[in-house]
Each structure stands twice: as structure tokens, then as C-alpha cells.
Amino acid sequence: MAMKILSGSCSSDLSSFFRGAFYINRTGLTSPEEVFSCQGIADSRANESFNSRVEPPSLLAAEKREAKSVLTLFLMQQGLSKAVAARIVNKSDHFIDHLISRLHSAHKSQYLVGRELTTLEIRDTLNPYLQSLLEEHGNFMVDLVKNFRTAPIKEKPALPVCYLLELGMDLEQIKLATRKYPGFANYSSERKIKPLVEFLLDLRVAKSEIPKILVQRPHLCGHSISGKIIPIMLYLEDMGVDKKQWAKVIFRSPGLLSHSRQKVQAVVNFLFELGLSSDSIGKVLTRYPRIISYSVEDNLRPTAEYLKSLGVNVAILVHRSPASLWLSIEDNLKPVTKFFYETGFSVEDIRTMVSRLPHLYALSLTGSLIPK
Numbered sequence: 001m002a003m004k005i006l007s008g009s010c011s012s013d014l015s016s017f018f019r020g021a022f023y024i025n026r027t028g029l030t031s032p033e034e035v036f037s038c039q040g041i042a043d044s045r046a047n048e049s050f051n052s053r054v055e056p057p058s059l060l061a062a063e064k065r066e067a068k069s070v071l072t073l074f075l076m077q078q079g080l081s082k083a084v085a086a087r088i089v090n091k092s093d094h095f096i097d098h099l100i101s102r103l104h105s106a107h108k109s110q111y112l113v114g115r116e117l118t119t120l121e122i123r124d125t126l127n128p129y130l131q132s133l134l135e136e137h138g139n140f141m142v143d144l145v146k147n148f149r150t151a152p153i154k155e156k157p158a159l160p161v162c163y164l165l166e167l168g169m170d171l172e173q174i175k176l177a178t179r180k181y182p183g184f185a186n187y188s189s190e191r192k193i194k195p196l197v198e199f200l201l202d203l204r205v206a207k208s209e210i211p212k213i214l215v216q217r218p219h220l221c222g223h224s225i226s227g228k229i230i231p232i233m234l235y236l237e238d239m240g241v242d243k244k245q246w247a248k249v250i251f252r253s254p255g256l257l258s259h260s261r262q263k264v265q266a267v268v269n270f271l272f273e274l275g276l277s278s279d280s281i282g283k284v285l286t287r288y289p290r291i292i293s294y295s296v297e298d299n300l301r302p303t304a305e306y307l308k309s310l311g312v313n314v315a316i317l318v319h320r321s322p323a324s325l326w327l328s329i330e331d332n333l334k335p336v337t338k339f340f341y342e343t344g345f346s347v348e349d350i351r352t353m354v355s356r357l358p359h360l361y362a363l364s365l366t367g368s369l370i371p372k
Contacts, residue, residue, distance in 0.1 A: 095148035177218040200213065220257060223258060239268055239285060245286050256292055259293070291323075303324070310354070
């Protein structure tokens with residue numbers, strides 16, 4: 001299907017899909033209804049069928065209130081007082097209508113089944129869009145809001161469906177990425193998605209793996225490569241991550257690049273606390289980068305303390321099997337320990353077995369241990 005679409009202009013199926021879920025184009029908008037296909041050609045019919053549906057007045061009013069709230073807070077974050085921001089918003093009905101139109105288009109599937117958007121969904125859709133307008137219009141942002149009907153918005157590529165299809169993503173993957181992170185719908189191809197893709201390719205990430213990475217962590221496209229991603233990578237290299245293995249590390253855990261330095265450092269400090277050497281920590285992070293995503297106090301420390309209570313050398317265990325710290329005490333560790341006790345093993349036996357074969361605790365009692 002992708003080849004058929006890419007061989008010429010996008011097919012009607014893609015056009016329908018694009019107009020329905022991904023009309024994120026800002027090419028010369030002089031009113032909220034102007035929409036463009038992925039070829040960049042204006043299509044004023046893009047929202048007619050959807051917008052012709054009658055919205056319950058109470059729902060529409062609630063959405064407008066939330067849109068005004070989002071816009072007011074956004075303007076305050078740019079340095080305006082609450083009173084000035086509120087006054088501007090109250091006089092910007094056309095811009096509010098535009099925000100509602102974009103909201104409906106980005107979440108068409110939810111509206112079609114009659115599901116009301118949550119406050120978080122509304123904010124996650126509108127905030128990235130407002131931020132992208134600010135990046136483009138800078139000091140003229142307020143004028144754009146106040147005079148939206150007559151202030152054209154310069155051309156900016158829509159969500160690059162054709163580019164993503166060419167990259168190897170299918171429509172379901174694109175929809176899934178957008179459901180996971182609605183802000184993905186606001187990313188332009190030239191400024192956000194392509195730079196990340198090219199960066200990953202430079203790290204020798206296989207092109208076939210990139211769609212999976214984008215589906216897992218679509219918000220990666222919003223991170224600055226030079227300001228966010230590269231500093232985290234350099235810090236992890238200082239901690240011993242093998243720079244030649246970045247392609248494997250990123251594919252194993254794409255979210256690694258989205259964590260803050262403080263989050264990464266907290267996990268690294270905890271591994272030092274357990275007694276791992278710098279060399280061991282580097283190997284652990286290279287083999288199991290997902291460990292960075294765990295909370296030290298809620299996940300890692302309680303699991304480590306339970307294993308210590310059995311007399312297990314946790315540093316050796318983590319070096320051999322970093323995923324062991326991911327296991328749940330109630331769902332994995334306690335049931336398996338109890339099973340071995342009841343089977344006749346001593347604490348020393350359990351300690352020896354787990355130290356030699358850490359993934360014993362990851363085995364299912366009913367599906368593996370008991371039958372065997």
C-alpha cells in the first residue's frame with residue numbers, strides 16, 4: 001500500500017486519513033478551515049464532513065473554556081500578566097475557534113465514537129502547537145492571536161505522512177504514535193522528524209528499526225539533538241556505555257535519550273551504592289539501558305533490599321542480569337522464594353541458585369517452574 005501511495009500523489013485512502021487525523025498544516029492559513037494535503041495543496045473540504053456534525057453546545061463551550069485556559073497560561077509564560085493575557089484571549093474568538101478546529105481534527109476518531117476529550121488530551125494537543133507558533137512568529141505571537149483572521153501563518157509542512165510511509169511506517173503505526181503522544185502531530189518533517197532520523201542513521205541504527213523507535217517514543221522528535229540528546233549520550237559514555245553500541249542501546253530502550261541528566265545520574269549513583277564498579281555500570285547500561293527508566297526508590301531499592309535479605313550479592317547479580325532489578329517483589333520474588341522453600345530448598349540453596357541463574361525469578365510458577 002505504501003508503494004502505491006508513494007509512487008504518485010497520495011491515494012484517496014491516505015488523503016482521507018491525513019485530513020481526518022493529521023491536518024497539522026499551517027500553510028497560509030487565513031481562517032481555521034484551510035487545510036492542505038501532504039502534497040502541500042490547499043483543500044478547503046478537509047474538515048467539511050467532520051465540522052458539519054453538530055457539537056453539543058455544552059461540550060463545545062467546555063472545550064472553548066479549556067482552550068482559553070491553555071492560551072491564557074501560555075501567554076503568561078511568555079511574560080504577560082494574568083489580566084493582560086485574559087484580556088487578549090477574551091478578544092481572540094477567531095483564534096480560539098482555530099484551536100478548537102485543530103483539536104477536532106487531531107482527535108477525529110474519538111469524536112466519531114462520541115468520546116469526550118480529557119483536559120490532558122486537550123492540553124497535550126494545543127500546547128505543542130502554540131509552542132511551534134511561538135518559535136515561528138516570536139514577538140509577533142500576540143499580534144497573531146489578536147488578529148488571526150487577517151494574519152496569515154507562513155507555510156509549514158504538515159505531519160509528513162508521505163515521508164513517514166517512505167521511511168517504513170504504516171498508517172497504523174502513525175496513528176499509534178499520535179495516540180501515544182498527540183504532540184507528534186505538530187512536528188514538521190524538516191525541523192523535527194528528519195533531523196532525528198538522520199541522527200539515528202548516523203549512529204548506525206538500521207532504517208528498518210526507526211519506525212519502531214518512533215512508535216515507542218514519538219516525543220523524541222521534540223527533543224533538541226544538540227541541547228538534550230547528545231549531552232545525555234556523552235554523560236553515559238563517561239559512565240562506560242560503549243559508544244560503538246549506541247545503535248543497539250537506542251533500539252533496546254529509545255526512551256533512554258529522553259531522560260534528564262538528574263534521572264540518569266540517580267540510577268548511576270544507586271548502582272555505585274550497590275557496589276558495582278564503573279566498568280560494570282557501563283556494561284549494565286549498555287546491555288540493559290531500560291534500567292534508567294526505573295524509579296530508584298519505588299522499584300530498584302526495594303528489590304535490591306529484598307535480594308539482600310536472602311544473602312544475595314546484589315552487585316554480582318545485577319552485573320550478570322540487570323533485568324533482575326525490574327522484577328516485582330510481590331509478583332515475582334516472594335512467590336518463587338516461597339515455592340523453593342516449600343519444595344525443600346534452604347535459604348543457602350536459593351541464594352546459590354539465584355546467584356548462578358538470576359532469571360529463575362523471572363520464570364512463571366504455573367507456566368514453567370511447577371510443571372518442570
